[in-house]
Amino acid sequence: MMKKFLALLLSVCLLAALCAGCGSTQTTAEDPATDETTAAGTEDPVTIRLGGLKGPTSMGMVKLLSDNDAGTTTNHYAFTMAGSADELTPKMLQGELDILAVPVNLGSVLYNNSEGSVQLLAVNTLGVIYIVEKGGQTVTDWESLRGQTIYATGKGSTPEYALNYLLEENGLDPATDVTIEWKSEPSEIVAQMAAEDHVIAMLPQPFVTVAQDKFSDLQISIDLTEEWDSLDNGSQLNTAGLIVRTEFAQEHPEAVATFLKEYAASTEYVNANVAEAAQLVGQYDIVEASVAEKAIPYCNIVCITGEEMKTSVEGYFQVLFDQNPASVGGTLPGDDFYYIAQE
Known part of the structure; x- marks a missing residue:
């Protein structure tokens, strides 16, 4: 026991x-x-x-x-x-x-x-998970992520599984079509944004809001909840x-x-x-x-x-x-x- x-x-x-x-x-x-x-x-x-x-x-x-x-x-x-x-x-x-x-x-x-x-x-x-982009407007849909690097948190937990599932459902192989760099916590991604002009990341709320307060050119590009709903698979x-x-x-x-x-x-x-x-x-x-x-x-x-x-x-x-x-x-x-x- x-x-x-x-x-x-x-x-x-x-x-x-x-x-x-x-x-x-x-x-x-x-x-x-x-x-x-x-x-x-x-x-x-x-x-x-x-x-x-x-x-x-x-x-x-x-x-x-x-x-x-x-x-x-x-x-x-x-x-x-x-x-x-x-x-x-x-x-x-x-x-x-x-x-x-x-x-x-x-x-x-x-x-x-x-x-x-x-x-x-x-x-x-x-x-509560979003794909965000700082310093550009290149991310318009899933296909636009092909060949890109995505900074993310949550490896080995539901954020990773949700991201992989949505990438696959939209024709992308998470292992070969994108590069996912996993960070231990959202603050590390915010630090990456401060160090680089252009960053694509997967962040949960309220950390998206925190990052937007720091970087005026940070925008939400993909709402994972809306994308999941668009699959119309009966789940959420x-x-x-x-x-x-x-x-x-x-x-x-x-x-x-x-x-x-x-x-x-x-x-x-x-x-x-x-x-x-x-x-x-x-x-x-x-x-x-x-x-x-x-x-x-x-x-x-x-x-x-x-x-x-x-x-x-x-x-x-x-x-x-x-x-x-x-x-x-x-x-x-x-x-x-x-x-x-x-x-």
């Missing part, structure tokens, strides 16, 4: 880079979840221990957090934030968190390595999702249903009120407010649930599995991985 748990933690560390920035863990409350119900069977309000990462993964929940602090949510949310998923996933597996926002494929890894102890509640972020480019402990979902179905409603309302607010939401993003130390205001429109913040979520994610996982089975935990998750509320 210890060997299996250590293997799981290693998988978490390798696959959790996409949506995480730098930062330390913060906890705004410590109340444990309760399981009290009324005599009539209606569940009393409970405390939901909610976790999130710095970056787009958590931007959609800021109105929910604000309402929680104001005491206007149905349930209470004890929020913990961290800079990387490997700081929070052990807490999830040990029963110290109830719902967690993570890279969506990491949810499958946890499911496969914990005998189904987590389920996917919702997709909360679609693709999914960056992050919300996972729930299976035991918690079974014990508190009403609390989970209420959470999903409040979370959906929060994402709608963020997308409709960018300036105000950006201030909340800064307030909760997810991303600086000035960066968030520019980045939110490009972060594809959503709340996709139920059968629509399942269809979107199954196709996406198949793409990842075909390139590297370990990216989803060695095998495609079963139907019970997808939380489908019973009417």
Whole structure:
């Protein structure tokens, strides 16, 4: 059992880079979840221990957090934030968190390595990856990348798999038709841009926004989310999702249903009120407010649930599995991985 748990933690560390920035863990409350119900069977309000990462993964929940602090949510949310998923996933597996926002494929890894102890509640972020160009306007489509050098981050994880898949679907061999130079973090690409007049790169938000603030001649050339959608293959480019402990979902179905409603309302607010939401993003130390205001429109913040979520994610996982089975935990998750509320 210890060997299996250590293997799981290693998988978490390798696959959790996409949506995480730098930062330390913060906890705004410590109340444990309760399981009290009324005599009539209606569940009393409970405390939901909610976790999130710095970056787009958590931007959609800021109105929910604000309402929680104001005491206007149905349930209470004890929020913990961290800079990387490997700081929070052990807490999830040990029963110290109830719902967690993570890279969506990491949810499958946890499911496969914990005998189904987590389920996917919702997709909360679609693709946040873009091909950008500094110092030129040569990149107009995929074919225009032939023979070019692309600086990128995320080797061995979903950004690499998504880029390879889209290159192949558009007639390019990632191994021979382009040169991909992998960097360990986006800041290295920004440094490359400062050193060279012309740079083509693959960057996630909000680092695209950060780079645009530094280089006035930096432009977005290809939106990987739009390109994935244009393939019309029934799936979507999914960056992050919300996972729930299976035991918690079974014990508190009403609390989970209420959470999903409040979370959906929060994402709608963020997308409709960018300036105000950006201030909340800064307030909760997810991303600086000035960066968030520019980045939110490009972060594809959503709340996709139920059968629509399942269809979107199954196709996406198949793409990842075909390139590297370990990216989803060695095998495609079963139907019970997808939380489908019973009417």
